[in-house]
Amino acid sequence: MARAATQKNRSELICGALRSAILERALLPGMKLPEDSLGERFGSSRTIIRQALERLAAEGLVELRHNKGAAVATPSLEEARDLFELRTHTEDLVIARLASGLSAQQKARLEEHIAQEEAASDGPEPLSIRLATEFHILMAELTGSPVLLRYVKELSYRCGLTLSQFSRPHSSNCGIQEHRDILAAMEEGDVEKARGIARAHLDSVSSRAQFDTGGKNGFSYLDALEPYASGVRGAD
Amino acid sequence: MARAATQKNRSELICGALRSAILERALLPGMKLPEDSLGERFGSSRTIIRQALERLAAEGLVELRHNKGAAVATPSLEEARDLFELRTHTEDLVIARLASGLSAQQKARLEEHIAQEEAASDGPEPLSIRLATEFHILMAELTGSPVLLRYVKELSYRCGLTLSQFSRPHSSNCGIQEHRDILAAMEEGDVEKARGIARAHLDSVSSRAQFDTGGKNGFSYLDALEPYASGVRGAD
DNA sequence: CCCGCAACACATGCATACAATTCGCCGCGA
């Protein structure tokens, strides 16, 4: 069914493309996102660009200032802390459900994902960043609860944006082993242990942040966007 | 500043009107929401109705079926359980922050709200239902964290919709004393106690549900919407 | 009487055109 969802409307497609671009740090916090430039780049009219932006704004990934244009959100340090705290508590629920009964199939999917992360650890950085986030989303998905999935997704995305703003250029790929540890603990059925490891994992991720604000805006966001746009534009 | 926000665009206005209508059970789960009927009723074009519906869909209050019309969401029993569970854990954070240092001003605002609830307990039911929900939102607001506010808001709304679907016509207003108890415990600074009471409160709210699906659709949703539409339409 | 098919009506998907607002800039006057 997830494959069928690929067939849906343009605005969702573009929304996803922009989201990926933000998560993979091709679009950095604070970058402006004018509607018609984006429309031209994606080969669509402003109508659906607007829809996509509005949705991303609802998710907290972009800021929509009245009559002054959209921009990638720039979360404050306080927001970052709150985001990670809430995410930790939300993922507690995910871990608890998974740890109290992990099926063989679920285990297999998690192992497969970890293998992908490992394979990507040598490759391009955007990919490994995205995979690290998607591990958490996969866990939420495996609970079978749309509610948990939705909120873990959104919080993970926002945390990803936060890291994009506050952490150093490179700070990922150390998390793979931690993901493995979480899976192992869940496999044992030890809810408390799994939860402890997951909390420690998120804490270590967030503590890797808050270093410097990084030098952004070295080049046009339009160029940064090209690889994301081509996939959508080609769908004409 | 909240007053300035009143001046923003139509779609937000309409979005808020629809949300209130859903929360106050003027629009019941499953009711269809065709774009052009709504547009006519609110005196706006389909464009902004669409925006409002799309946003409500993102919040989980509306279901948007492809080419088959929008409708008020009909959460399943499982979703209801997940929603309340996640909401409980999220409000834990709110309670913890408030209980660890409640200012006099914060206390005053909460007391004022409880007084409003009390005053409304004899009045029209929609109002007291809304006030009960808004007490929780006010607590989140008083933490000063936009993140907590946003998610408590959304989860509270969705829980309200859930209650609209599963609970009996009347089951509110017994919660006022519980709200008072929460405030008292927070005032003492006893985080654990406050958390316990808040959890019990939410549990009792959710357990009051699951009675019957109620008889819905007795009349046109257009009539049900009139009081909400007039406020927006008059803004021309 | 039932089944299949085709045309219609309804509802959304999308693009274009127009209106309103904001911000920056330039000229004018003190």
Added chain:
DNA sequence: TCGCGGCGAATTGTATGCATGTGTTGCGGG
């Protein structure tokens, strides 16, 4: 030279019109 007021460019806000896809209904054949 500095402050101020108005004008213009740019960008968003809103409406309308056409295209597309889906469900339904009515007709004809078996």
